[in-house]
Amino acid sequence: MGQWQLTGGVSESIGDSALFGIITVSDRASKGEYEDEGGPAILGFFAEAINSPWQAHYRCVPDEISTIKAAIIELADEVGCCVIVTTGGTGPAIRDVTPEATEAVCERILPGFGEQMRAISLKFVPTAILSRQIGGTRGKSIIFNLPGRPKAIRETIDELWRAVPYGVDLLGGPYIDCNPQICDAFRPKSARR
Amino acid sequence: MGQWQLTGGVSESIGDSALFGIITVSDRASKGEYEDEGGPAILGFFAEAINSPWQAHYRCVPDEISTIKAAIIELADEVGCCVIVTTGGTGPAIRDVTPEATEAVCERILPGFGEQMRAISLKFVPTAILSRQIGGTRGKSIIFNLPGRPKAIRETIDELWRAVPYGVDLLGGPYIDCNPQICDAFRPKSARR
Amino acid sequence: MGQWQLTGGVSESIGDSALFGIITVSDRASKGEYEDEGGPAILGFFAEAINSPWQAHYRCVPDEISTIKAAIIELADEVGCCVIVTTGGTGPAIRDVTPEATEAVCERILPGFGEQMRAISLKFVPTAILSRQIGGTRGKSIIFNLPGRPKAIRETIDELWRAVPYGVDLLGGPYIDCNPQICDAFRPKSARR
Numbered sequence: 198m199g200q201w202q203l204t205g206g207v208s209e210s211i212g213d214s215a216l217f218g219i220i221t222v223s224d225r226a227s228k229g230e231y232e233d234e235g236g237p238a239i240l241g242f243f244a245e246a247i248n249s250p251w252q253a254h255y256r257c258v259p260d261e262i263s264t265i266k267a268a269i270i271e272l273a274d275e276v277g278c279c280v281i282v283t284t285g286g287t288g289p290a291i292r293d294v295t296p297e298a299t300e301a302v303c304e305r306i307l308p309g310f311g312e313q314m315r316a317i318s319l320k321f322v323p324t325a326i327l328s329r330q331i332g333g334t335r336g337k338s339i340i341f342n343l344p345g346r347p348k349a350i351r352e353t354i355d356e357l358w359r360a361v362p363y364g365v366d367l368l369g370g371p372y373i374d375c376n377p378q379i380c381d382a383f384r385p386k387s388a389r390r
Numbered sequence: 391m392g393q394w395q396l397t398g399g400v401s402e403s404i405g406d407s408a409l410f411g412i413i414t415v416s417d418r419a420s421k422g423e424y425e426d427e428g429g430p431a432i433l434g435f436f437a438e439a440i441n442s443p444w445q446a447h448y449r450c451v452p453d454e455i456s457t458i459k460a461a462i463i464e465l466a467d468e469v470g471c472c473v474i475v476t477t478g479g480t481g482p483a484i485r486d487v488t489p490e491a492t493e494a495v496c497e498r499i500l501p502g503f504g505e506q507m508r509a510i511s512l513k514f515v516p517t518a519i520l521s522r523q524i525g526g527t528r529g530k531s532i533i534f535n536l537p538g539r540p541k542a543i544r545e546t547i548d549e550l551w552r553a554v555p556y557g558v559d560l561l562g563g564p565y566i567d568c569n570p571q572i573c574d575a576f577r578p579k580s581a582r583r
Numbered sequence: 584m585g586q587w588q589l590t591g592g593v594s595e596s597i598g599d600s601a602l603f604g605i606i607t608v609s610d611r612a613s614k615g616e617y618e619d620e621g622g623p624a625i626l627g628f629f630a631e632a633i634n635s636p637w638q639a640h641y642r643c644v645p646d647e648i649s650t651i652k653a654a655i656i657e658l659a660d661e662v663g664c665c666v667i668v669t670t671g672g673t674g675p676a677i678r679d680v681t682p683e684a685t686e687a688v689c690e691r692i693l694p695g696f697g698e699q700m701r702a703i704s705l706k707f708v709p710t711a712i713l714s715r716q717i718g719g720t721r722g723k724s725i726i727f728n729l730p731g732r733p734k735a736i737r738e739t740i741d742e743l744w745r746a747v748p749y750g751v752d753l754l755g756g757p758y759i760d761c762n763p764q765i766c767d768a769f770r771p772k773s774a775r776r
Contacts, residue, residue, distance in 0.1 A: 289693060289720055290753045307482060309508045309519030315695045316509075316702075323745035323769045326695030326718075327753065332519075334482055359516035367483045367520065383516045500675060502701045502712030509702075525712075527675055552709035560676045560713065576709045 199227070199257035205244050211390045212249020212374030215365075218272030218281035218338075219255045220265065222295045223345075226285075227259040235284030238347035242354050242379075249374040254278060260286050265298035273302075273338040279370035280361060281338055282354070285345040287330045295342050296329040303333030303340060307364075310341045314353050318344065321352060337368045359383050392420070392450035398437050404583045405442020405567030408558075411465030411474035411531075412448045413458065415488045416538075419478075420452040428477030431540035435547050435572075442567040447471060453479050458491035466495075466531040472563035473554060474531055475547070478538040480523045488535050489522040496526030496533060500557075503534045507546050511537065514545060530561045552576050585613065585643035591630050597776045598635020598760030601751075604658030604667035604724075605641045606651065608681045609731075612671075613645040621670030624733035628740050628765075635760040640664060646672050651684035659688075659724040665756035666747060667724055668740070671731040673716045681728050682715040689719030689726060693750075696727045700739050704730065707738060723754045745769055 199221075206212070219239045225231035236255055243253055254276050256268045265283070272278045286295030300306065310332025318325030332341035339361060343350045362373040362382045372390060375382040392414075399405070412432050418424035429448055436446055447469050449461045458476070465471045479488030493499065503525025511518030525534030532554060536543045555566040555575045565583060568575040585607075592598070605625045611617035622641055629639055640662050644650045651669070658664045672681030686692065696718025704711030718727030725747060729736045748759040748768045758776060761768040 288753055289691065289725075289750055305482065305522070307520060307522060308504060309512075309521060311694060312505055312508060312698055313512070313519045315698060319695075319699065323742075323767075324749050324771075326699045326743070326746045327693060327750045328695060329691070329693060339482075356516075357519070360519045363517050364482055364520045367481055381516075385517075498675065498715070500713060500715060501697060502705075502714060505698055505701060506705070506712045532675075549709075550712070553712045556710050557675055557713045560674055574709075578710075 200255055202252055202254045203240060204250070204252045206247050206250035208250055210249040210374045211372070213371035214250040215371040215373050216276060216278045217243060217251055217253045218276065218278035219253055220268050220272070220281065220283040221257040222260055222265055222283055222286040223257065224259045224292065227257050233257055234347050235343070235345055235350060238350045239282055239284060239343065239354065242351060246358065246375050246379040247373060248376050249372065260292045260294055262294045262298045262301070265295055266302050269299065269302045269335070269340060273335045273340070278338055279365045281340045282343050284343045284350060287328050287342050287344065289327050289329070296331050299331055299333065299340055299342055303335050306331060306333040310357065313357060317353050317356050318349060321349070334368060337370050339364050339368065355380055363388060393448055395445060395447045396433060397443070397445045399440050399443035401443055403442040403567045404565070406564035407443040408564040408566050409469060409471045410436060410444055410446045411469065411471035412446055413461050413465070413474065413476040414450040415453055415458055415476055415479040416450070417452045417485065420450050426450055427540050428536070428538055428543060431543045432475055432477060432536065432547065435544060439551065439568050439572040440566060441569050442565065453485045453487055455487045455491045455494070458488055459495050462492065462495045462528070462533060466528045466533070471531055472558045474533045475536050477536045477543060480521050480535050480537065482520050482522070489524050492524055492526065492533055492535055496528050499524060499526040503550065506550060510546050510549050511542060514542070527561060530563050532557050532561065548573055556581060586641055588638055588640045589626060590636070590638045592633050592636035594636055596635040596760045597758070599757035600636040601757040601759050602662060602664045603629060603637055603639045604662065604664035605639055606654050606658070606667065606669040607643040608646055608651055608669055608672040609643065610645045610678065613643050619643055620733050621729070621731055621736060624736045625668055625670060625729065625740065628737060632744065632762050632765040633759060634762050635758065646678045646680055648680045648684045648687070651681055652688050655685065655688045655721070655726060659721045659726070664724055665751045667726045668729050670729045670736060673714050673728050673730065675713050675715070682717050685717055685719065685726055685728055689721050692717060692719040696743065699743060703739050703742050704735060707735070720754060723756050725750050725754065741766055749774060
């Protein structure tokens with residue numbers, strides 16, 4: 198199980214310091230047979246889009262429900278990540294179990310996340326409807342499943358993230374400040390710093 | 391718990407008399423610390439959009455699952471409302487429990503209601519995906535969750551209501567006749583009076 | 584309970600031979616009081632759209648959960664259909680139970696199927712949100728609920744089917760080759776023959 202952590206953002210930002218979790222779900226990448234491209238694509242988004250200080254915690258796990266659940270729970274409950282994103286394992290194939298693991302550890306499902314992620318991908322490929330991606334919350338963490346390919350990851354997260362900082366606000370988490378040229382995150386006026 | 395009832399529509403309409411339920415879910419409004427704006431916005435829609443005779447029954451309750459469930463059950467089973475709409479309490483915050491209460495008392499979920507309500511709001515704000523709004527049926531009642539703000543209520547109900555009269559028909563309820571300038575409700579030709 | 588089977592496609596296609604199931608759910612059609620138009624509309628799609636050899640197995644059953652479940656299970660587990668489509672029984676009326684039966688026999692739900700089918704129908708009628716259509720998988724079978732009217736069936740399946748052949752690939756089923764003039768099915772380059 199590979200893991201590392203990286204930091205970014207600038208301390209003079211108006212935002213607070215935030216912890217993000219990245220979980221790559223892949224049998225092959227977790228055995229080192231294949232270099233993970235999904236995790237670095239998500240990290241690339243954070244590096245470009247987040248102005249406020251952040252630290253990303255990365256885990257790479259095989260397509261096993263128990264292992265994926267354990268990784269989400271650790272990043273949510275022990276590390277304290279306000280956002281946890283997974284990549285991989287959301288298709289209809291028998292080894293794809295990321296949505297099952299995510300649903301099992303979420304206290305609440307946010308159905309709009311899955312709906313919008315599929316609607317975004319559907320603009321690019323008709324097979325987007327085969328994806329079972331979901332999103333939800335566990336305590337103060339927002340958790341959602343991204344696609345596996347770097348291109349599809351960025352198509353999805355660049356758009357979806359517009360709702361994430363305000364979602365984190367509503368859960369009592371840190372104020373995440375974004376670079377509007379990459380991701381024009383929205384907050385109602387009363388919630389803006 | 392505030393409550394009142396109001397009537398509208400014209401008796402020369404081709405439609406039948408219908409009972410509607412409005413439930414404002416808000417800790418502050420139910421304590422009188424804040425004047426409810428959501429309930430009146432829904433009432434304003436009924437006043438403008440419904441030609442056939444109607445009576446609206448209003449309840450204002452705190453963000454408590456048991457109280458919201460009791461209000462829906464009373465309006466569906468005792469008062470006999472063919473449509474019950476709630477406003478407030480559908481976000482991801484810990485006090486938001488309206489979708490949970492609605493799901494618990496519905497016999498069937500109509501997933502298209504939640505999907506379309508979020509799709510409508512997404513045209514206005516990217517944070518629409520944080521809403522957990524749902525719709526469903528209990529006996530002959532159609533029940534759905536509207537947003538909390540008057541502007542978002544009208545953006546949603548004016549569009550969504552186009553499907554409601556035919557839905558009520560299919561459940562064996564009264565024929566609701568609408569003002570097409572406000573809400574161009576649709577029925578297959580065979581179902582029109 | 585009416586049933587028949589029909590074959591189509593051309594053996595010189597690059598695809599494999601595939602078995603499809605068609606289930607018409609209708610109290611009246613199953614009693615012979617009414618001629619089924621939904622089943623033939625689905626068959627018409629297969630005849631126009633599928634180049635590779637196929638055999639369709641047809642069943643006509645009443646709106647009873649146990650009977651619909653039995654028909655899906657037979658076509659999936661005994662006949663070995665890689666795709667099973669139903670028509671009828673997806674509305675909110677009390678006799679409409681096709682989605683319940685489908686959900687009960689699916690091992691996994693593919694939420695994108697229901698979402699996209701409603702989104703397609705919503706372009707034609709606002710009452711599309713009343714439909715509770717779902718899709719899912721059971722073993723190697725993809726199962727989904729189409730509307731009841733022939734026109735609505737074709738509006739839906741012509742678009743939705745673009746994702747089905749690749750979905751069947753991912754479940755280890757036969758390679759279905761389509762006529763791109765009717766249905767421009769998509770596969771990632773690496774999955775194309």
